[in-house]
Amino acid sequence: MKHRFVILVLTITILIAIFGCEKSETTVGSSGHELIWNHSFTYFERERGYQFLFYGVERIETLSELLFEYQIDNNKKSIEITLVDKIDRGKCECFGVGFACKDWDGLCTPSGILFIPEKMLNEGAYTFIIRTLEYTIQSEFIITKEKAILNIPKNDYFSSDIKEVFIAPKNLLYGGITVDREQNKEIADNFLNDVRNLGQQDTIWTNTHIFLTKVDKEGKPITDFFPPDAGWHLPRYQIRFLMTQTSDFSTIFELAENYITKISADGYPYWSIASTNGDNATISHTHKYVWYANKHD
Numbered sequence: 097m098k099h100r101f102v103i104l105v106l107t108i109t110i111l112i113a114i115f116g117c118e119k120s121e122t123t124v125g126s127s128g129h130e131l132i133w134n135h136s137f138t139y140f141e142r143e144r145g146y147q148f149l150f151y152g153v154e155r156i157e158t159l160s161e162l163l164f165e166y167q168i169d170n171n172k173k174s175i176e177i178t179l180v181d182k183i184d185r186g187k188c189e190c191f192g193v194g195f196a197c198k199d200w201d202g203l204c205t206p207s208g209i210l211f212i213p214e215k216m217l218n219e220g221a222y223t224f225i226i227r228t229l230e231y232t233i234q235s236e237f238i239i240t241k242e243k244a245i246l247n248i249p250k251n252d253y254f255s256s257d258i259k260e261v262f263i264a265p266k267n268l269l270y271g272g273i274t275v276d277r278e279q280n281k282e283i284a285d286n287f288l289n290d291v292r293n294l295g296q297q298d299t300i301w302t303n304t305h306i307f308l309t310k311v312d313k314e315g316k317p318i319t320d321f322f323p324p325d326a327g328w329h330l331p332r333y334q335i336r337f338l339m340t341q342t343s344d345f346s347t348i349f350e351l352a353e354n355y356i357t358k359i360s361a362d363g364y365p366y367w368s369i370a371s372t373n374g375d376n377a378t379i380s381h382t383h384k385y386v387w388y389a390n391k392h393d
Contacts, residue, residue, distance in 0.1 A: 127230065128153040131256035135214075135244060135263045137372045142389050144214040144266070144374060146244065148177070152206035159185040162208030168216055174223040175237060177210060226254050262305040264372045269296055269341040269348065270308040270317075271369040276330040280363040284335055287355040294351070295342040308372070309336045330362070345375040349386050352379055 132149040150162055163181035168174070188204035190197035217239055224237035224246065231253040238245040245260045269291075273284045292298070300315030301308050310318045317336035324331060341348075352367055356379055359365040370376045374389030 128253040128255075129226070131246075131254070131258070133246065133256065133258055133261065135261045136211075137264060137374050138376070142374050142387065144372070146212045146214065146217075148210045148212070150179075150208055150210070155201075155203035155205050157188050157203060159188050159204050160206035161185055162206050164208055164210040166210060166212055168212070170216075170218055172223075173220060174225065175212070175217075176225045176227065179226075179228040182206060262303060264303075264306045264308070266373055267341045268299070268301075268308065268372040269337070269339045269345075269369070270301075270371070271337060271367070272309060273335040273337070273368075274332065274364070274366045275335075275359060276332050276363050277360065278331065280359045280365065281333045281335070283355060283358050284333070284365075284367075287352060288335070288337055290351060290355075291337075291339065291343075291348055294347065296339040296348075299338055299340050301338055309338055311336075311338070330364075341371055341373075345371055345373070345377075345388060346386075349377050349379075352377070353384070356381070 129150045129152060132151070134147055135144070136147045137144045148164075150164065152160070152162070161183040162179060163183060165178050165180050167176045167178075169176075188202060190200045219239050219241065222237040222239070224235040226233045226235070231251075233248070233251055233254040235249060235254075236245075236247040238247070241263070243260050243262045246256060246258070248254060248256060273287070275281055275284050301311055302315040310320075312318055317338045319336060320334040322332040322334075348369065352369060356365055356367060359381070361381070364380075366378070366380045368378050371389070375387065377386040379385070
């Protein structure tokens with residue numbers, strides 16, 4: 097299967113748009129690229145996978161969007177990434193404010209993002225090939241259960257300061273609940289107890305390389321209490337949680353919708369719930385947002 101994903105990345109503001117299409121045989125020239133990459137389970141892609149953000153080494157007067165495509169061969173253990181287009185988006189502009197643009201030289205860095213879903217790759221060592229008209233660099237991309245490693249040989253065209261990224265386990269439910277007043281905290285605690293009754297179990301997280309939720313030195317989620325004299329007219333609680341997930345995320349979100357209606361009008365609730373499968377939701381009295389992950393194994 098062949099895919100193409102495009103993301104226009106502005107110098108300061110990143111605008112993300114993803115497209116899929118068939119592979120083109122045409123490559124585009126480039127003097128070189130620097131790479132920022134990570135393993136992601138955010139709601140931008142609705143699934144787990146690897147984000148590769150490429151920056152051109154030369155800054156130019158136009159805002160340029162780099163278009164990449166990839167091809168994976170799991171039999172030969174190869175990942176081939178090709179630069180197939182560079183789209184002119186007009187005159188380069190500074191997207192900062194005030195002092196951020198004061199000494200700006202009028203140039204921008206061409207950039208683009210490629211996203212490869214985790215499900216398309218297996219554990220093991222892959223040949224990682226970057227191809228443009230000017231250069232082809234072959235590196236090694238190693239995937240284990242805990243982390244991914246990119247070994248780039250010394251060369252004049254392609255580099256990354258990131259050698260390895262850690263991979264969060266699937267099926268972890270995490271987030272935080274903010275409420276005012278003791279009686280509203282009791283409602284939030286009851287919600288979490290019902291989440292446990294559905295089958296979720298409390299767990300700990302000690303891997304500092306991946307942020308899920310605020311924890312203590314033993315890896316247990318922390319509940320913060322802010323008394324009225326801390327700058328708020330009511331006692332405020334921030335209750336954090338981390339659980340193994342066995343229920344469908346939609347079931348948990350619907351439960352949260354029901355419970356938040358029980359919070360008093362002056363309770364100012366704000367609940368954030370997410371999973372390492374790519375689900376994400378926020379909910380309050382005046383706001384509701386949910387993004388369900390694509391189906392996952």
